Amino acid sequence: MSLLFYLFVIQWTVVELETKGNGDVAQLIQIFVSTILFFVIFFGIAFILNMLLRRTWLMTFLYPIIVLIIVDDMSTTAYFKAPGEAFSTAFSALMRITPVDIIILSAGLIGTIVSGIVIKILRKNGYQMF
Numbered sequence: 001m002s003l004l005f006y007l008f009v010i011q012w013t014v015v016e017l018e019t020k021g022n023g024d025v026a027q028l029i030q031i032f033v034s035t036i037l038f039f040v041i042f043f044g045i046a047f048i049l050n051m052l053l054r055r056t057w058l059m060t061f062l063y064p065i066i067v068l069i070i071v072d073d074m075s076t077t078a079y080f081k082a083p084g085e086a087f088s089t090a091f092s093a094l095m096r097i098t099p100v101d102i103i104i105l106s107a108g109l110i111g112t113i114v115s116g117i118v119i120k121i122l123r124k125n126g127y128q129m130f
Contacts, residue, residue: 031100035107042108046115056119060112067105071097 046059069076072090079086097105 031103034104038104038108039111039114041111043111043115046112047119050115050119056116060109060116063109063112067108068094070105071101 042059042063049059050056068090072086072093074086074089079090
């Protein structure tokens with residue numbers, strides 16, 4: 001089902017780009033490359049954390065916090081100085097992201113999930129990583 005949702009969001013993004021008159025192939029290439037890049041980066045980070053900390057799903061649970069840090073335009077210390085205002089601002093910024101951002105950020109989440117699955121399979125097959 002998530003694959004169908006992902007394809008729907010891609011189609012929606014293409015239609016959105018075409019209706020704005022920005023139906024450039026370059027933008028679609030940028031979306032594709034950014035999606036693959038986020039998948040690979042977060043797969044790698046999650047894989048390394050899984051090997052070192054031996055917590056299979058840690059990065060998947062931390063990913064929403066990372067998304068908030070990526071999306072908001074404020075310092076991380078603002079969450080400790082004025083948490084109510086900071087989280088309010090962060091969640092309002094999260095509601096304003098575009099479908100392209102959703103595609104790219106969801107690719108990172110999928111990368112962390114796939115990393116957890118790969119680590120589980122490797123451990124099941126007898127590989128002891130650190």
